[in-house]
Amino acid sequence: MASNGSFSAADEFERSSTWHVEVIVGRRGERQVLDDLLSEAADGSGGVVVLRGEAGIGKTALLEYATDQAGRLGMRMPSTAGVQAEVHVPYAGPHRLLRTAPELSRAAKSVLDAPDTLPYRAAAALLGLLSESAAGTALVLAVEDAHWLDAASCDALTFVARPPA
Ligand SMILES: Nc1ncnc2c1ncn2[C@@H]1O[C@H](COP(=O)(O)OP(=O)(O)O)[C@@H](O)[C@H]1O
């Protein structure tokens, strides 16, 4: 995330003119990047945006903005998160996704839950599950605090986020 963090009078105007900017002050460049990602997803092309920055700078706030925008566009945006206490628990990230988005939980859950799951099978199962769930519509996956993802989750989510062949 690139920004000097300062808020201008124009930002204040925007803040009072729409619902969203009552929550997000400024960050117009970052919001545009997220809006573009959602538009591209709605048009059928995939992409990845990584929000980086120190604690408290507004990454979660921007993710909430994107989630809200996705809802306005009629897109679903399930989410998961990396959690420090789970950093050594394989597939904790996809597991959290399936717990918090039960509509996504189908066959892949048993694959991810199996202790001897091969990394490729887990990644492919997650991709299959998300593709099936999207059913031809746009689906955006939000990952909070990705730096706390366990290595297996990171691999599986990176696999899911790869560009189509
Ligand atoms: N651009 C912004 N406009 C309004 N509030 C913001 C903005 N950026 C951050 N905040 C607020 O500052 C606090 C910390 O932001 P947060 O998104 O949790 O940071 P991070 O996820 O990077 O640690 C939250 O209360 C959040 O709502």
Ligand SMILES: [Mg+2]
């Ligand atoms: Mg945060």
